[in-house]
Amino acid sequence: MGPLAGVKIVELAGIGPGPFCAMMLSDMGADVIRVDRAGAVRGGNPEVPPGDIMNRGRRSIGVDLKSPEGVETVLRLVEQADGLIEGFRPGVAERLGIGPDACLARNPALAFGRMTGWGQEGPYASAAGHDINYIALAGALDPIGRRGEGPTPPLNLVGDFGGGGMYLAFGMVCAILEARSSGEGQVVDAAMVDGAASLMTFFHGFRAMGIWNDERGTNMLDTGAHYYDVYECSDGLYISIGSIEPQFYALLCETLGLDDPKWDAQMSRAEWPGLKEDLTAIFKGKSRDEWCAVMEHTDICFAPVLSMAEAPEHPHNVARGTFTHVAGVVQPRPAPRFSRTDSEIQRPPSHAGQHTDEVLADYGFGADELAVLRESGAIA
Secondary structure, three states: OOOOOOOEEEEEOOOOHHHHHHHHHHHOOOEEEEEEEHHHOOOOOOOOOOOOHHHOOOEEEEEOOOOHHHHHHHHHHHHHOOEEEEOOOOOHHHHHOOOHHHHHHHOOOOEEEEEEOOOOOOOOOOOOOOHHHHHHHOOOOOOOOOOOOOOOOOOOHHHHHHHHHHHHHHHHHHHHHHHHHHOOOEEEEEEHHHHHHHHOHHHHHHHHOOOOOOOOOOOOOOOOOOOEEEEEOOOOOEEEEEOOOHHHHHHHHHHHOOOOHHHHOOOOOOOHHHHHHHHHHHHOOOOHHHHHHHHOOOOOOEEEOOOOOOHHHOHHHHHHOOEEEEOOEEEEOOOOOOOOOOOOOOOOOOOOOOOHHHHHHHOOOOHHHHHHHHHHOOEO
16 A cells, blocks of 8 residues: 555654654555654543544554663664654754664664754754744745735745655655665755755746845745735635736736736736736625636636635545545545555554554564563553
């Protein structure tokens, strides 16, 4: 099930981008074992999964990583794994005894994935931070916003998930593939500041070509242009317009009856503010549904701006199965899709420690060993 079926990953539980990476790997078929803190094990009805759907697809074991026996338990899992991912601050995994040297000594072909904000070294490496800080330092936050306004944080999509979890998942697959040919593992140092900077490559190219203005909200793709923006409708809802190419822009003008010669100045930055004012007034004249009736299924490059509640019900998303239901919870299905080895969500989120005995038995621990480990508090 999925192109990564047969791949084994040990995930040291964390928050944000690490679990997102683990979800992506699990969605693609990998067997991901989530190692939760023993102290986080609170029980729970296995028939009623917890609501954190980013933890979907994995089995969970409860381990005390401050216990020598708990550390040894994790290292035994590592011996059979293709990869391990952790999201501690630099140096913490080493102090616990489960850093790269210890793990690679047990499994020389291991891909050891590290997820941090600032990276493993550098002046900021030991400091706390969050998505907003990483994308700020990467130069990804400053351009996002409207003219005359401050930067607008784009949720935590750019740092945590785009620049963090996705880059770690990509790095893990690369390292695992390379290890299969070389027989040698390595460390994957995924830093959100690096990933967010990488996501800005396109715009650095624009600057190099002299077609990017550093003033926020004055460029084609940052709400500066009238033909690439969101507009409010008469019902207070919004639509999106992205008529960049000349033929798409011409269709927009034709559909809206914009025959004044001033609309021919599509690429004149000086004209953009006035043309945007005109479009704002025009789009205010109909409801979102009325504009959908006019512009959906055309080459204008149009879509309604849907809420999180509305998106799963839109006919296009329904037709593609973009969203699914697992244990009664609506959630995005795995992406991307594959023609032959397509994947699906393996299971709903697990309670911390829900599968401790099952997983450790699968990895060769005997019943007597489990009893001793539980008695010592090394597992829960």
